[in-house]
Amino acid sequence: MLKHKTVPAEKPAPRALLFSQQTIGLGFRMTGMVYWADTLAELGWDIGMVTVQLSRITEIVNPSRFSIYPADSINCWRDRGANRRGFVWVPPIHPMRMPTRWLDPVTALAARRYGASLPRKILEEAAGVDLIVIESTVAVALFDTLREAAPNARFVYCASDRLVPNGMSPVLQDILERTAPLYDLVRVPAHSMIADFPPGTNVRHIPHGVDRAAFQTRKPSPFAPGTCNLIVAGDGAFDPVATRYIAEAMPEATLHLFGRMSPDSLGGIGNARFYGEVPFSLLVPYLQNADIGLAPYANRPNRNYFAESSLRQLQYILCKLPIVLPSFAAPRPQPYHFLYEADSPETAGAAARAALSCNRSQISDEGVMDWHQVIAQVLEHVGIDPAGAAGPAQ
Template sequence: MNGNNETNEKNTVPQNFLLITALDYRTPRKANLHFIADELVKRGTTRFFSLRYSMLSRYKADPRACIDASANRKEVFNGAECFLWKTLIHPFNTRKKPLRPLENLFFGWYKNNPSAVLVEWMEQADVIFFESGSAPIFFDLACQVNPGASKTYIASDDLDTINVAEYVRKCFDRAAPNMTAICLPSRVLSSAMPETANKHFVPHGIDHSIAGDADPSPYAAGRHAVSVGSMLFDPSFFQIASRQFPDITFHVIGSGHVRQGYGKNVRVYDEMKYRDTLRYIKHADFGIAPYKAEAVPAYLADTSMKLMQYDFFGLPAVCPMPAVGSYASRFGYHPGNAASIESAIRAALAAPHVPSRRHLSWAQVVDRLIGPQRFGDTRL
């Protein structure tokens, strides 16, 4: 089936879906798996199993801490069954080679002592999704308890970028050829994956209905720029840009940082609900993705949710050079370099407000995750 001329067929028989991830469906901060789960709920029984959470998580500012009271019990949230598996401690990458044997033993113990809920949900699933991270260590268990289930890997991140333990990497490398599909949100990620024939390109989607939730403008007269989110946030951008452009009001939403030498024309907001940010995006003169360049992987050009949202609304974006990719609506700068920041902002202010890419709906994304072989545009 051609990806540009699809019928959006859905399975007529409801299915049972299981997502295994280190995220939790109930947290306020949204990632791609939350939107995927929103769509899966419409198609059948959907379970969201959250792993690698323990007493240690409080020291890592884990976003799931806000639902700690719900740990280790089944709850239904927005139509999905959720379970946050909390253990006393959980395995992690020590990043110290001498500790590797102990680290491997710990991961092995974790893998061999799965939650009873995980086993139950695996047994009942028609489709099991393993998100990048530690989830693939349970691939063998899924094959053992439910060999007939479809097993798909969702590569939200490159494993090296998120510093997974060597044990996890080896588990994934062994499992990869036997997965039903490996779905990559960026073609750039293909080179970081094992050489297998089951890799498919499935970009992130966007909820097209947000176009109706982005009015009226929250801004007064004048020029306005917006930054949304805390991922790899670099405060130095606003320290420089706010003084270069005193006539622009910079709106920094949910950065997780207090004011740090910003000009008076920078307004800092606490984290907002996703829908509440949309007015700020649609009606801005340009958007900003102020990533720390040294930490920006090349695939972020395709997977950055904030840059996708900016482009959906036709908003020109300013971002570090590695996040520009092939998108005409983005203008790159070198962090800390005032001249390049000024040049990028001036280019964004002069750019037309038109999208530079095709945006799949989340329904179209889920169609591809369930059956990527049916779509011509998933080929790598």
């Protein structure tokens, strides 16, 4: 009798479901959660990313933001590249910040309805995944629903930002404080954010990474020879007043601004160029060949973590750029930080001019991780190896 050799079944790819206000595969800007998705996909994971923080209310009150999403991507899964799929979720309502806390009960009701309205297509996807990542967005209101749908998944809260200082409702902060200890991991990109979470929370400081491969080859300079060029790589908490003082103090320099800043924000000053949002590959040559990196943050409460958690600043460091930023955003100043006072934005110009004297050869990127190192730490802390095998529950 012939003996048939048993061929072991191929192990299915591990699966992850990410909830973020960002989107993969549509050519939008590269942010931390997009890098998470891409890195997991490169490791062989099947990735689904659900874009949140939208609703039919957004379509009414912020049509320009809503219009960037293709109509055929709304409320359905679409392929977004190799082992990547995206779902732009647009329910009737989502929990929004109200002008007064007297209206918090309305937001609380919206938060409950938000979880209850999670589409079946997403719940079915969640049921079989190994990992669910919820970014610091309105998606915190989905935790209970997702935990019920995916009892065997590992849950990670990615605290890219603090909720309330970034326009989220205090109701969502209350939900996070209740659910934080129930996550398998709460990841923060800055040491100063560890104390934000209640006792019993498995909170770990895991910094952002950088896409080192994108910077390995020196790109030709987009600047004219012999010119001085300053770059603003991102619009987060953008302070146009300080930025204008820098432009006025350095008329011989050109400011290159990338992000969703309005060209009118600097009053039509002649040495500023606005590019809007561009693919990361187009931004890299500007980063590599600039003279100074600007991080002009507006002075808002609870922003002291920015110097540690800013992805743009890691990219500046990788390109050995001196960084100009307000002192409140640099609780641990470095030799390559050139500080000004946000309450006296006229001091920003002198800080930028001083940055020209920085010895850039001494700026070290030794402690800057890449995204594979970041994801490896995340998976280790929840008991999953990069191939997707889960250890004992935490």
